[in-house]
Each structure stands twice: as C-alpha cells, then as structure tokens.
Amino acid sequence: MAQFTSNNNVIEIEHLVKSFNGKEILKDISLNLKIGENLAVLGKSGIGKSVLIKCIVGLILSDSGKINVLGKDITNLNQTELLKIRQKVGFLFQGGALYDSMSVRENLLFPINRNLHLIDKQKIQELIEESLNSVGLIDEIDKMPSELSGGMKKRIGLARTLILKPEIILYDEPTTGLDPATSREISNLILKVQKDYNTASIIITHDINCVKLTSNRINIIRNGIIYAEGTYEKLKNSENEWVSSFLK
Amino acid sequence: MSENQKSRSLKEFLFEIGDLSKFTGRFFRETFRKPFEFNEFLNQSYEIGYKSLGLVGITGFILGLVLTLQTRPVLVDFGALAWLPGMISLSIVREIGPVITALICAGKISSRIGAELGSMQVTEQIDAMEVSGTNPTKFLVSTRVLAATIMVPLLVIYSDAIALFGSYIAANIDGHISFQLFFSEAFNELDFSDIVPAIIKTFFFGFGIGIIGCYKGYRTLKGTEGVGLAANSAVVIASIAIFLIDLIAVQLQQMINIF
DSSP states (O other), X not given: OOOOOSTTEEEEEEEEEEEETTEEEEEEEEEEEETTOEEEEEOOTTSSHHHHHHXXXXXXXXXXXXXXXXXXXXXXXXXXXXXHHHHHEEXXXXXXXXXXXXXXXXXXXXXXXXIIOOOOHHHHHHHHHHHHHHTTOGGGTTOOGGGSOHHHXXXXXXXXXHTTOOSEEEEESTTTTOOHHHHHHHHHHHHHHHHXXXXXXXXXXXXXXXXXXXXXXXXXXXXXXXXXXXXXXXXXXXXXXXXXXXXX | OOHHHHHHHHHHHHHHHHHHHHHHHHHHHHHTSSSOOHHHHHHXXXXXXXXXXXXHHHXXXXXXXXXXXXXXXXXXXXXXXXXXXXXXXHHIIIIIHHHHHHHHHIIIIIXXXXXXXXXXHHTTHHHHXXXXXXXXXXXXXXXXXXXHHHHHHHHHHHHXXXXXXXXXXXXXXXXXXXXXXXXXXXXHTOOHHHHHHHHHHHHHHHHHHHHHHHHHHHTOOSSHHHHHHHHHHHHHHHHHHHXXXXXXXXXXXXXXXXX
C-alpha cells in the first residue's frame, strides 16, 4: 500500500536546484505527484527534465531542495534506505536500457534475484510470464535485446520495471524514436499499467499525442522552474501564447 | 601549445589521477562488503581467463621461438650454446613473459571492459542496474577487477610454459637437445627469487588492467564515439601502467636484494 505525505501525494519536490559545471539547470522546481495520477512533464530539449526524474531516484544528487518520495526525504537517506525506496519506484529509460548480455528472461530475472530473493522456480516463472503478458511480449521471452525492435525494447524495459510491482513509475521519453503506431501502443500501455497496477507516474515526453492520451495533469518547465501547470485542456486553451503553442 | 592549454592539460591530467584514485578507493570499499557477487566473478574469470588462453598461448609460443632463434647465433659465436635454455628461461620468467603477456591482456581485456562498461554507460544500463536495487560498482567493477587480478598471473604462468616449449622447438630446428635436458637446464637456472617477484608483480599488472578498463568505461561520455575512446584510452593507459609497475617492481626487487 502506498505511503504518502499530505494531500495524497506520493512525490513532493520543493525548491529543487541542480547545476552542472556552474550552470543552473533546475533553478527552483516544486511539484507533486498524487496517488494513482499520471503527470506529464514537458519542456524544451536540454531543459533538465530527465535530470529531474533522475534526482527523484537518487541517480543524480540535487544541490539543494527537498525530494519527498513515499513519505521519505531521499536527499537524507543512506544507501540501504534508498534501495528500499527504489524497489517501489520503477524507471523506464529512453532506450529501455536492457542488459545486452542477457536474454529477455534473464533481464526480468535480474531484479527478482536481487530484490525478492524467491526460491520457488514456479513462482519466479509466473512472475516473469505475468509481467511479459502485461506488455504483450510473452513470445519474446528467450530473445536477446539485439533481436528486438526499439518499441519492443521499451516494452520489455517496462515489464522489467513492473516485475517489482512499483507504486510509482518514472517514464523517460517513452515514445521518442518510435513510429506513430508504436507510440500509440506505448501510450496505451502506460494507461493500462496505471489502471492494472494502480501506479502513479511521471512521464517525461515531447510527444503531445502521448501527453493528451496518458496525462491527468501537466507541468511545463521553462528556465529551470515549473512555468505552467494544469490539465491538457486548460493549458491548451491558456491565454499565455507560449504555453498554448507548446501543446499544439 | 599555449600556456593556457598547457595549464588546462595539466589540470585535466591531475583531475583524472584524482578521480581514478577515488574510483579505486570506492572499489576497495565495495569489494570487501557483503554480499559478494560470486557468480558474476566466476563468469568474468571465464571471460577474462579462459577466453584469453588461445591468444596468450600463441603469442607465448612465438615469443619463445623468436627469442631462441635470435639468441642462438650469438651464443654459438661465443661458444656458449649450453647456456641457451637457462638464459631463455631467465629472460622469459623474470621479465619478457610477464610484461608481454600483460600487454597482450591490456589490449584484449582492458579494451573489452572499457568498451563493455562504456556502452552500458551510454545506454543507461548502469543506471538501470542501480535503480533496480543492484550496486553497479560491486556487480560490474569489483568482479571484473578481481577476475583480472587473479587471471592475469595464471595467464602469465601458462604463457611462460608455452614460451619455454616454443624455445625448445626452436632449439631443435638447428641443433638437437632432448626435452628432458632442455627443461632441466632451464629450471636449474631459475631461483626462488626469480619466480616469486615476477609472479607477484603480475597481480599488480592484472589489477591495473582491470581497474583502468573499468574506470575508462565507467567515465564514458555520451555517444558511440565515447565508447571507442574509452576502449582506446583503456588500452593505452593500461599499457603505460604496466611499464610503470614493472619499473617500480624491478627497483623494489633490487632494493630487497641489497638488504
């Protein structure tokens, strides 16, 4: 069961600052993610959207600010506590980030062995099959990542994330580099995962169709701050021309 | 090169030395902390050790053959052909065998590790490992460095043996010497103080090859060009490190001999 802070938030970020080589990328980011919600984060390339979600799982350390995930401030956690939080937060990387040297089955087995420590082979097999079924790729179980298309890699990456039954999923550009039909499939999959697994998600994307289809709420980053916030319809009809043009 | 460029290059060099030291410190901290990734260590030992046997064997054989063919005429001129097995075994076991084998391993192992980890870095596989609850330093770095540290000395011993066999073949091309006599002469010349320091330094060669390959791979910048550069610089730096370690080892050995 998800733990949350106030107002059913599973993630609360306050005044997050992150610089690289003296240049402030994220100047003052404050946002929240509610339980069961899909939040799309938009912004121009290089604005720091991926940096933001990497800060959430502690892959990148923030300079200052609070990042509260499932009731814990991850900026103050030790390695063991951070590990426990990471088990509840799935991360889908841009290219799927499947381990090249392992088959699809081994890719899915990897987080099971490291986190669940299951001995029952039947139970492990069931978990793998359930996860692959949920992304519709059970037939690819014995293939190597090099034999899969870009869309398939992302779906297997999502299956690997789902295997630990996360409460939050962070999607880093899930539809980038895919054709429109596959992008739509991935967007539908994001919705299916939200429904079936009751996850809250942050979706980093440039794909407006994906945003329109999957998001409950949108945050737009500009100049290192959250510049606009609201639903797709609200932002599309915004009086601020820069915001409304972003969603067209 | 302008003063500014010189100062920037020096700064980058010192930064890299500092960063490599930090990386090595992290390796020691993580390696001896439980749990130990034993299966991955075995897997890497197979990749690094077993899969290098062919290359190391062939180069060792040619090394012994060529060294003997080159040395034989000189010894004949001085009427000292009987010294051939002893001289070859001394030079192979003390110096040429360990250094040449380590250089071959630097080319094969360090580049492989650099390219593998570099490609994992740019495709975010290392980040994926970290978010899925695995310590990538333990899983990727500790296992590879330990496997290289243990496998390189074994490969050197194997290569030395093959090189001596190559030498025996070469000795029989122009002349005749029995297998038993050749090896008995070769081992008579070898002392404890020839073998042990030579083997000890190969552990450091292996460690250098592993840690430099891992460091360059881990610090790969974005893009496929970065992967190529990581593999290339891993080989170059590991090769230089081998000569530096050898120089230090020889100096230390001489100091110990004096006392």
